Amino acid sequence: MSLINTEIKPFKAQAYHNGKFIELTEASLKGKWSVVIFMPAAFTFNCPTEVEDAADNYPEFQKADTEVYIVTTDTHFSHKVWHETSPAVGKAKFPLVGDPTHQLTRAFDVHIEEEGLALRGTFIINPEGVIKTLEIHSNEIARDVKETLRKLKAAQFTAKNPGQVCPAKWQEGAQTLTPSLDLVGKI
Numbered sequence: 001m002s003l004i005n006t007e008i009k010p011f012k013a014q015a016y017h018n019g020k021f022i023e024l025t026e027a028s029l030k031g032k033w034s035v036v037i038f039m040p041a042a043f044t045f046n047c048p049t050e051v052e053d054a055a056d057n058y059p060e061f062q063k064a065d066t067e068v069y070i071v072t073t074d075t076h077f078s079h080k081v082w083h084e085t086s087p088a089v090g091k092a093k094f095p096l097v098g099d100p101t102h103q104l105t106r107a108f109d110v111h112i113e114e115e116g117l118a119l120r121g122t123f124i125i126n127p128e129g130v131i132k133t134l135e136i137h138s139n140e141i142a143r144d145v146k147e148t149l150r151k152l153k154a155a156q157f158t159a160k161n162p163g164q165v166c167p168a169k170w171q172e173g174a175q176t177l178t179p180s181l182d183l184v185g186k187i
Helices: 047-063 076-085 103-107 145-160
Strands: 012-017 020-025 033-038 066-072 096-098 120-125 131-137
Touching: 012 076, 012 103, 033 047, 033 145, 047 066, 047 145, 076 096, 120 145, 131 145
Parallel strands: 033 066, 066 096
Antiparallel strands: 012 020, 012 096, 033 120, 120 131
């Protein structure tokens, strides 16, 4: 069964965020939009490029009233050291979430059982805690967070404009569609 349009499961996790350790639960993700980005592990070669991409685009997420969470199967202690030693990861102003018990990776169906690591998964969650988009792929392929931003803005638009849909490559401010019988076979 797909996780789309399901509510996130209860969880408790520790994160490193702006020089402090914080506790996160499913309630932490409610009340505003959230983007949860799973990565295999800290101190790897490809993951810091994704953290840096998210950090470089973080102001755009903030403008969209959205929090970003990076999750790996490491501890929050590892994330502190990762943040302090990697120039790319050091740019992160969002929580770096530890999941050493694999509670989150299993709940979001990105856990690689035989490796104890996560697949690269990206989830956009609405303020009610409902998963609106997900993307999961093989670990050798890093993501482009600008596409995540585009999907976030589309999800926010359709949440505010029921009955509208965002066509392929839709960008904020572009025309949307109102599904109707009149459009069938006309596009």
